[in-house]
Amino acid sequence: MAKGKPKEIEEKEKRIMERMSKIGKKIAVMSGKGGVGKSSVTALIAIHLAKSGKKVGVFDTDFLGPSIPKLFGLESARLGFTEKGMEPVLTKLGIKVVSMHFMLPSKEQPVIWRGPMISKVLLEFLEKVYWGELDYLLFDLPPGTGDVPLTIMQSSKPDAIVVVTTPQDLAKEIVEKGVNMAIHLGVDEIHLVENMSYFQCPNCGHISYIFGESKISDLTLKYGLKTEAKIPINPKIAELGDAGKIEDLEEDYFKNMNL
Numbered sequence: 001m002a003k004g005k006p007k008e009i010e011e012k013e014k015r016i017m018e019r020m021s022k023i024g025k026k027i028a029v030m031s032g033k034g035g036v037g038k039s040s041v042t043a044l045i046a047i048h049l050a051k052s053g054k055k056v057g058v059f060d061t062d063f064l065g066p067s068i069p070k071l072f073g074l075e076s077a078r079l080g081f082t083e084k085g086m087e088p089v090l091t092k093l094g095i096k097v098v099s100m101h102f103m104l105p106s107k108e109q110p111v112i113w114r115g116p117m118i119s120k121v122l123l124e125f126l127e128k129v130y131w132g133e134l135d136y137l138l139f140d141l142p143p144g145t146g147d148v149p150l151t152i153m154q155s156s157k158p159d160a161i162v163v164v165t166t167p168q169d170l171a172k173e174i175v176e177k178g179v180n181m182a183i184h185l186g187v188d189e190i191h192l193v194e195n196m197s198y199f200q201c202p203n204c205g206h207i208s209y210i211f212g213e214s215k216i217s218d219l220t221l222k223y224g225l226k227t228e229a230k231i232p233i234n235p236k237i238a239e240l241g242d243a244g245k246i247e248d249l250e251e252d253y254f255k256n257m258n259l
């Protein structure tokens with residue numbers, strides 16, 4: 001006869017579900033590879049939602065390359081602790097942020113754990129962070145379909161997935177792998193964001209497809225994805241992100257995304 005899960009794990013999962021039950025919608029942001037702008041897109045979606053009056057949290061689960069704190073200018077912030085649990089750090093717009101970065105002694109220190117340890121710490125965060133009531137919780141996942149994405153998908157059961165890609169990345173099966181992983185794990189609300197989709201000349205308005213024509217609609221059709229968004233190459237995104245002022249970006253690329 002199959003043995004049930006150890007009691008300790010069962011109780012941990014129960015506590016995680018209790019925390020998660022206060023959250024309206026959980027959205028995991030994933031990508032096939034790094035550098036496609038996943039963290040920037042996570043931040044911009046959070047900003048879009050916060051500016052629409054929603055209560056938003058961002059959990060930066062990219063422990064090996066945490067960049068959410070930098071985008072919001074929160075690099076020197078540290079998590080607080082109260083009797084309710086770990087307290088997220090607030091951005092200017094009031095977005096609640098949790099990142100491994102807030103636990104490190106300095107920003108030069110890398111996290112040097114192996115996968116199983118990282119998954120364990122992730123569960124610890126899910127269990128201990130006091131998000132309070134949120135309309136949305138966004139997970140900035142590390143690239144690919146490894147330990148961390150799997151742990152998040154299984155333990156916090158996102159309601160939706162946003163897959164971030166670039167035009168040249170789209171050709172690769174790796175994006176489809178992410179989509180398939182989500183489908184396999186029972187998430188049927190999938191959105192697609194093509195980042196660095198095109199460049200619009202600020203002087204004459206001409207649009208150039210620097211990385212080739214968009215292929216985003218092919219995937220949307222193939223998998224029956226819910227919505228798609230295209231974000232141009234916008235030097236302001238890099239500039240404001242580097243300066244920790246991503247909330248100052250004027251453009252909102254997610255107005256037509258039904259999240």
Ligand SMILES: Nc1ncnc2c1ncn2[C@@H]1O[C@H](COP(=O)(O)OP(=O)(O)O)[C@@H](O)[C@H]1O
Pocket residue numbers: 031033034035036037038039040041067195196231232233234235236237238239241242
């Ligand atoms: N649409 C864009 N236009 C210009 N620069 C961008 C855009 N999206 C992302 N970037 C820049 O590209 C780099 C990688 O983005 P990041 O969000 O950290 O990617 P990832 O999380 O996928 O590794 C950053 O320097 C960021 O500022």
Ligand SMILES: [Mg+2]
Pocket residue numbers: 038039040062065067
């Ligand atoms: Mg990132």
